[in-house]
Amino acid sequence: MQRFLKWLGVVTSLDLLLVLLGGALVTKTGSGQGCGKSWPLCHGQLIPHPLTLDTVIELSHRIVSGSAGILVLLLCVLSWIYIGHVRETKPLAIVAFLFLIAQALIGAAAVVWGQSSTVLALHFGISLISFASVLLLTLLIFEVDKKFDAHSLIVDKKMRFHIFGVTIYSYIVVYTGALVRHEKASLACPNFPMCSKFSPFPTQFHEWVQMGHRFAASLIFVWILYATILAIRQYKQQRVIYWGWIISLILVTLQIIAGILIIYTEASLFVALMHSLFISCLFAVLCYLVILAARGSSR
Numbered sequence: 001m002q003r004f005l006k007w008l009g010v011v012t013s014l015d016l017l018l019v020l021l022g023g024a025l026v027t028k029t030g031s032g033q034g035c036g037k038s039w040p041l042c043h044g045q046l047i048p049h050p051l052t053l054d055t056v057i058e059l060s061h062r063i064v065s066g067s068a069g070i071l072v073l074l075l076c077v078l079s080w081i082y083i084g085h086v087r088e089t090k091p092l093a094i095v096a097f098l099f100l101i102a103q104a105l106i107g108a109a110a111v112v113w114g115q116s117s118t119v120l121a122l123h124f125g126i127s128l129i130s131f132a133s134v135l136l137l138t139l140l141i142f143e144v145d146k147k148f149d150a151h152s153l154i155v156d157k158k159m160r161f162h163i164f165g166v167t168i169y170s171y172i173v174v175y176t177g178a179l180v181r182h183e184k185a186s187l188a189c190p191n192f193p194m195c196s197k198f199s200p201f202p203t204q205f206h207e208w209v210q211m212g213h214r215f216a217a218s219l220i221f222v223w224i225l226y227a228t229i230l231a232i233r234q235y236k237q238q239r240v241i242y243w244g245w246i247i248s249l250i251l252v253t254l255q256i257i258a259g260i261l262i263i264y265t266e267a268s269l270f271v272a273l274m275h276s277l278f279i280s281c282l283f284a285v286l287c288y289l290v291i292l293a294a295r296g297s298s299r
Contacts, residue, residue, distance in 0.1 A: 001082055002144065008078065009138030012071040016100075016131040017280060019068050022061040023107075023127060024276040027181055028269055034058030039108045040066075065104060072100050072134060079137050086140050088291055096133035103127045121178035124276075128174055132284040139288055153238055155293045162227040163293040166220065166248075167286040173220050174279055176213040185209040186267045192260050217256060224252050244289045251282040 026032055034054035035042035042048040042059050051059075076093035083089050106123045155163075180186055185206040193214070194200035195207050202208040224245070231245035255278035261271045 001078075002141070005075075005078055005082060005141045006138075008071070008075050009134070009141050012068070012075045013131070013135045013138050015064065015068045015071055016127075016134050017277070018064050019061070019103075020124070020127050020131055020280050021273050021276060022057075022064050023124060024181070024273055025269070026058055026061050028267075028272050029054070029057055031055075031057040031061075035062070065107070069100055069104065072096055072130070075134065075137060079141065083140060083144060086144075089137065089140055092133050092137050092140070096130055096137060099126050099130040099133065103130055121175055121182050124178040124181075125171060125175050128171075128280055128283055131280060132287045135284045136288055136291060153241065153292055153295055155238075155241065156234075159227075159230065159235070159241070160293045162223070162230065163286070163289045166223050166227060167283075167290050169223065170220055170279075170283050170286055173213070173216045174283060176209075176216050177275075177279065180209055180213045181272075183209050186262055186272070189214075190263060192263050214259075217259060221252050221256055224248050240292055241289070244285060244292070248282060248285050248289070251278050251285065254278045255282060 026034075031054040034052070034056070035048065035058045036044075038044045040062065042055060042062070048055055048059070076097050079089050080093050103123065103126045106126065183206060188206035188210040189195035189202070191197055195202050195211055199207075202211045228245040228249040231242050235241045235245075255275060258271055258275040258278060262268070262275060265271050
């Protein structure tokens with residue numbers, strides 16, 4: 001059963017990652033009405049005809065989301081039964097399932113009634129929490145083998161502050177990025193690092209949204225860089241913390257590079273999806289560091 005749980009956790013995590021990227025793809029391609037205002041059916045049919053590109057994208061996203069719901073429910077139930085003795089298992093199982101339901105309801109409401117850009121941006125944030133919870137459940141399953149030390153940790157108050165602070169702040173950065181996408185402000189400022197050649201500072205709403213996200217992303221990069229330096233200096237013997245911060249620094253660097261490339265590739269689809277991928281993985285890694293910090297006794 002342990003082997004099956006591991007495979008289930010990995011497959012479910014990948015499926016939810018596809019849900020995240022699929023949602024970004026739907027927004028990026030403007031395929032949100034690919035199935036009209038019909039939900040859960042598509043144009044009132046199980047298999048609609050004709051199959052336009054927008055319909056295929058939206059329908060595929062719904063299918064992947066539906067499969068994710070089944071897999072998450074199965075993973076939560078089995079994790080509760082077989083590794084429920086691990087302190088974090090039950091809360092994570094509850095969060096993963098509840099946030100998946102919330103994600104589906106907001107998605108359905110957006111199709112049937114339409115939603116503001118603010119609510120649609122929140123939809124990505126809710127999906128991100130669901131993905132992170134499932135990935136953390138998967139990591140707990142792998143921890144049972146005790147092939148790496150993730151329990152006997154000593155984390156001081158300063159490092160705890162950085163772990164909790166960066167994680168909370170990263171969620172705000174995610175929201176600002178999703179708002180840029182849903183407000184269609186990705187190319188509002190065609191230059192980097194300033195907004196434009198003629199006006200280095202924002203002058204209208206979409207430019208403020210874009211530049212606000214850039215500032216938020218710059219700050220999280222500096223914060224993670226500082227925390228990583230601390231980890232390298234003080235936590236070499238605690239490899240999970242040490243490598244957690246190094247991986248976080250790599251991911252935030254890749255995310256910023258992708259964000260810059262969005263400007264110079266005129267928001268190419270591939271680069272935009274990579275941008276979403278990197279921030280999703282970064283948030284999940286930071287959430288795992290939160291679990292480690294909560295376990296680690298203060299010194």
